[in-house]
Amino acid sequence: EVQLVESGGGLVQPGGSLRLYCAASGFTLSNYGMNWVRQAPGKGLEWISYISSSSSTIYYADSVKGRFTISRDNAKNSLYLQMNSLRAEDTAVYYCARDFCSYIGCYDYWGQGTLVTVSS
Amino acid sequence: SSELTQDPAVSVALGQTVRITCQGDSLRFYSANWYQQKPGQAPVFVIYDKNNRPSGIPDRFSGSSSGNTASLTITGAQAEDEADYYCNSRDSSGNQVVFGGGTKLSVL
Numbered sequence: 757e758v759q760l761v762e763s764g765g766g767l768v769q770p771g772g773s774l775r776l777y778c779a780a781s782g783f784t785l786s787n788y789g790m791n792w793v794r795q796a797p798g799k800g801l802e803w804i805s806y807i808s809s810s811s812s813t814i815y816y817a818d819s820v821k822g823r824f825t826i827s828r829d830n831a832k833n834s835l836y837l838q839m840n841s842l843r844a845e846d847t848a849v850y851y852c853a854r855d856f857c858s859y860i861g862c863y864d865y866w867g868q869g870t871l872v873t874v875s876s
Numbered sequence: 877s878s879e880l881t882q883d884p885a886v887s888v889a890l891g892q893t894v895r896i897t898c899q900g901d902s903l904r905f906y907s908a909n910w911y912q913q914k915p916g917q918a919p920v921f922v923i924y925d926k927n928n929r930p931s932g933i934p935d936r937f938s939g940s941s942s943g944n945t946a947s948l949t950i951t952g953a954q955a956e957d958e959a960d961y962y963c964n965s966r967d968s969s970g971n972q973v974v975f976g977g978g979t980k981l982s983v984l
Contacts, residue, residue, distance in 0.1 A: 800960075801919065801964070806973070817973075851918060851919075856921065857924055861964050861966050862909045862924050862925070864921050868918050869918060
């Protein structure tokens with residue numbers, strides 16, 4: 757059974773940093789591109805980053821470019837999101853999602869999410 | 877980046893047909909995908925590449941596209957279809973992903 761489990765969320769002050777983790781199981785992570793998508797409380801979905809299966813291609817949304825870094829360790833079946841210079845508007849549930857199609861934006865499995873709250 | 881526009885809310889009578897639309901310039905070039913999200917749950921993949929259903933999705937869900945508009949149609953809506961629906965696609969650069977603002981579907 758495919759499972760994605762996020763962790764690492766919590767309360768952080770503005771300007772602070774946080775590292776999110778996504779543990780993958782039930783499939784071979786190295787065969788799939790992976791993504792982070794977030795959802796602010798009561799708001800819609802926002803894609804924030806993509807990383808290809810071999811980490812050779814990485815994309816970011818403009819809203820996080822230069823502040824967030826996506827990475828992965830296929831040997832550890834793990835996806836990461838390093839978040840720096842956090843702002844109140846980064847408060848959201850962060851989901852990791854697995855690519856399904858040959859192009860970006862098509863996600864067949866999602867984790868349950870981890871909540872990040874940026875507040876003083 | 878490009879934008880995708882969805883109606884904020886749509887309602888349908890139980891058993892009737894409803895169409896949820898998604899508009900954006902990037903849809904002229906890139907396929908739309910659709911996700912269903914119920915309160916407190918992660919999104920679920922319901923349509924990909926305009927009109928393909930993932931395994932396990934009921935055949936009452938279908939997708940289509942014309943010009944700058946993609947549509948999700950539910951034929952014979954059920955009570956369990958009440959949820960938020962989001963479209964997404966690539967933006968005009970092809971290197972970013974954009975989601976629509978979501979449509980809250982009420983089944984009456």
